[in-house]
Amino acid sequence: MARKCLAILITSAGRRVGLLQCFRAAAERLDVDLTIIACDLNPDESAACALADHAAAVPRCDSPDYATSILEIVRQHGVSLVIPTIDPELMPLAQAAPAFANLGARVHVSPVNVIEVVRDKRLTIQKLSEAGVPVPxxxxxxxxxxxxxxxxxxxxxxxxxxxxxxxxxxxxxxxxxxxxxxxxxxxxxKLNGPEYTINMFVDASGQLCTVIPHLRIQIRAGEVEKGETRRRNDLQTIAEGIAQALPDLRGVACFQIIDDPEHGPAVLEINARFGGGYPLADHAGAQFAQWLLEEVAELPSTANNNWRDGVKMMRYDSAVYQG
Structure with missing residues (x-):
């Protein structure tokens, strides 16, 4: 059987080297010949762009030309999967999803009706509260x-x-x-108590396959610097409630909770994309990157909820050199 060849595009790549490495490792496990394109406002100053196979400059994601520029990269490189990494680009890419589909590319983004909810924290709280999900x-x-x-x-x-x-x-x-x-x-x-990020994976059919919480032990610049996976049935139930409240949610999403000792866990917000702490989930066995490649390459799905509890991540600074 001929080896499958795929090209993916990571947008707003910035420092997302860990995410890029997860996709490379997934491709090796699947025996897929993977080409990674990365784009950013300033690709010459992006570590992930430097480590990608190809890099491209794009306008700001609030520019009216943003989606068009991403479409052009997809057209040039025959991209099969587009991976957005920041919240502001979700809506323009969701709105342009049919245009990407016409090029044979899947944008890893939920439909517009889901993005409208998750990009408005007030609407998110209202929607979850109506579904019985605990919120402040x-x-x-x-x-x-x-x-x-x-x-x-x-x-x-x-x-x-x-x-x-x-x-x-x-x-x-x-x-x-x-x-x-x-x-x-x-x-x-203002809730008090430990904070968790819960990563979840919903397959293309709408089935919630995986829920993997990690304790946010230490945060830097809004992202987890030290974290540890924790298997908790109550957080699994909350994730199931979110999936029911947003039945069109697809792919990878994460949400934040504070586990207040008086009031219990409450959901603060939802990010319908890969979170910055995703590499911890991947290392613990929740290999969302692989499962997305399987869907795009039409390979048998290996999605499961058998990740390892108690896996700890401690990030440190590294560097990419050019010239």
């Missing part, structure tokens, strides 16, 4: 000003459409809350 009490700015007694103080504030830990704040009293913000905000109970 949440108010928008107007609700907070009108009903400050409906939430416990101090409160946690964040942009409704934010990502990468941007714009986070804590307010002790209503008098501390500004009268205006530069973007829509939500305000939540």
């Amino acid at each position: 009490r949440t108010l928008d700015h107007q609700e907070l000003l009108e009903r400050p007694q409906d939430i416990s103080w101090p409160i946690f504030a964040k942009p409704s459409g934010g990502s990468a830990s941007r714009g986070l704040d804590v307010f002790e009293t209503l008098a501390d809350v500004p009268s205006e913000f530069p973007e829509p905000m939500i305000f939540q109970d």
Whole structure:
């Protein structure tokens, strides 16, 4: 049998060397001849672009030309799978999914109706609450000003459409809350306790195959620097509730919870993409990269929930050199 050849594109590649390595290792296990293209706003300053087989420059993901530029890379290299890595690019790529399909490429992104929910933290909380998934009490700015007694103080504030830990704040009293913000905000109970990321994989048929939580032991720049996988039935149940609340969710997603000792675990947000801590899940046996390649290459699926509990990751700085 001839060896299968695939090309994939990792967008907003930046420092995602670990993700690139997971796909390379998956291709070796599957005996797939894999070509990895990476793109970024400044590919000459991206470690992942430097280690990819090919690299390309693209406009910012909020540019009207962004999806068109990604389509052109797909056309040039015969890409079969596009892997977005940051939240702001999910909607333009989801909207362009039919155009990618016409080129024979799958964009690893859920449908527009799912992205509309997960990119709006207020809407996410509402959708999950309606489905019985535990979430913190949440108010928008107007609700907070009108009903400050409906939430416990101090409160946690964040942009409704934010990502990468941007714009986070804590307010002790209503008098501390500004009268205006530069973007829509939500305000939540300030929960205490250990924080977890739960990675989940939903196959192409909509079946939730894997739920793998890891404790966020130490965070740097919004991503886990030290973490450890923990098998917990209550977090598995929460993930099942999210899958039911968002039945069109596909592929890889992750969500964050705080396990408050008084109130129990509550979901803070959902990222419908590979999270920054995914390499820990992959090393523990939840090999989402391999399972996506299997789907695209039409190979038998090996997706399972038999990952290893108690696997610890401790990241350190490394470097890529050029010239």
